[in-house]
Amino acid sequence: MFKIRSLAAALALAGSVSVASAWEALPTVAPAPDDNPTTEEKIELGKMLYHDPRLSSTDTVSCSSCHNTMLGGEDNRPNAMGVNGQTGGRSAPTVWNAAFNAVQFWDGRAASLEDQAAGPVTNPIEMGMKSWDDVVARLKSIEGYRLAFEQAFGKDAISKDNATKAIAAYERTLITPNSPYDKYVAGDKSALTEQQVRGMNLTQELGCTACHSGPAFNGPGVFQKFPMHSNAFFAAKYHFKDDKGLAAVTKKPDDEHMWKVPTWRNIALTAPYFHNGAAKTLDEAVTVMAKMQLDKDLSKEQIADIVAFLNGLTGEFPKQTMPVLPTTPGTTFN
């Protein structure tokens, strides 16, 4: 053992220990709930369902239309576009690493990936199916799905519950490890540039990591108020307060403008930004966040450093095979 010789040294040591434990690499496996253990068969089925536009009323919108597995896990649009060209007020969050969110949707109204998967399918402006009974009837008419559900869940197992379980099991495989940041945390000090390291430290010094910490930069808390501060200029430009967030679900005044803290993982791929997609670039998003959450005006250099760091959070996207979607031979739903 060694002896600490000064308070300064003790603090420095504590600081370095704290930093070492604060910067965490992304796990390569996402934990599954007890009632939905991940299996290969569920993943395969879930991948089919996730990419199947026949889960929408028009046969044109799949989960992947808005949460595009080929494109950073979302649609790069300010707001998602559902059946018949309809749009809502919110931007589609990325599906990559969604398994590491404590809750799902911008307003956190779903407690699990399973719960989340049930929502858009019957939302009239998203996938527009009249009911899950209709979805189940469609799936039951397709022999390939009858087989795939049987392999994943046993005989006569086509149901809303199992469909959403399979989709969630697939989504738990959508993890992007080995970003430059992860390599840096694992000990490869050349994985981030000097500028990126400056940006990384800045996010801590400024207070960004008070909310955006942990391996997915979306904790430790689950919800945060946004915006905390505002002014007439920002209000007129971004309209963030038009949407009440969690309060739109709970109807509680305390929940007004409370939002799930979104992940920073792959943030460089998921423009535009914020719940309403009102900021077109990452520079703008960083500027807005500093001002609205921390009441700070950043210098150009600070913004550039932080953006450089955030670019270092783009991970490796695992190669995926395309599912071959089973059809109902010789007939159609529309």
Add this chain to the structure above:
Amino acid sequence: MFKIRSLAAALALAGSVSVASAWEALPTVAPAPDDNPTTEEKIELGKMLYHDPRLSSTDTVSCSSCHNTMLGGEDNRPNAMGVNGQTGGRSAPTVWNAAFNAVQFWDGRAASLEDQAAGPVTNPIEMGMKSWDDVVARLKSIEGYRLAFEQAFGKDAISKDNATKAIAAYERTLITPNSPYDKYVAGDKSALTEQQVRGMNLTQELGCTACHSGPAFNGPGVFQKFPMHSNAFFAAKYHFKDDKGLAAVTKKPDDEHMWKVPTWRNIALTAPYFHNGAAKTLDEAVTVMAKMQLDKDLSKEQIADIVAFLNGLTGEFPKQTMPVLPTTPGTTFN
């Protein structure tokens, strides 16, 4: 050598020779034009472009939205749905084995896959881009595309011409060999059921194969008039004559209701049927074709036999990896 003992035997032999040469298996490679030899780099780039919704004005419609590579190569809808939920009057033809079409589009207005690929991108009701210049500008702003075009075509090679060449090169790989029919033709007489063989022979006896012959059942001719025969009942039900086909392009009276002969390959996966998607099932399509083209009323058994045979034309879909679409870090087009 052996001696033919009767005219009947001679005819039977000639018949069997003729049948043997008439029924052809699908080639496993599609020929490429001289000015666009197929390369791995072009295929990879073409696969990215084909699946990239940012080739549309709203960032929501890719080539694969209507010609879905995961779903029989089309959308299973009566008519395709483009940007902002707009629909046209025609059903999306399958991209699988499109390399074996002599011409492209229902009206055959494109002479090659390259020509075809240029069309939907700037069609206002399909992908809705204002111009190919706008598409090229988007692609040039994406570093990953700059690299992929360079690998496929050399330096500073992003252009409409090269984009459509890459898409065509990818499409030439979309071939589905080894259908039960192909195995049967190759000598495995157990690959088709007795009913399917009856259906196969029926298509020849009735005259279907006068137009639908060759390995993709879309030749020997390129265009055919449809419908040839009609009556008030069919006209009121299917509205086939609302669309003038080739004449809508050429403005020539002789081209009225002339259409490209569509492939039968994977036809069981591509309901609904006809240029306007007016027949929901394959049974209905066979009934309509016999009546309208051959002026014949088929029995239930004949229809069932032919449909069974057509189901034997569903091939093997090669495993494909999903492209990882390159993004413009930290910004968006919409």
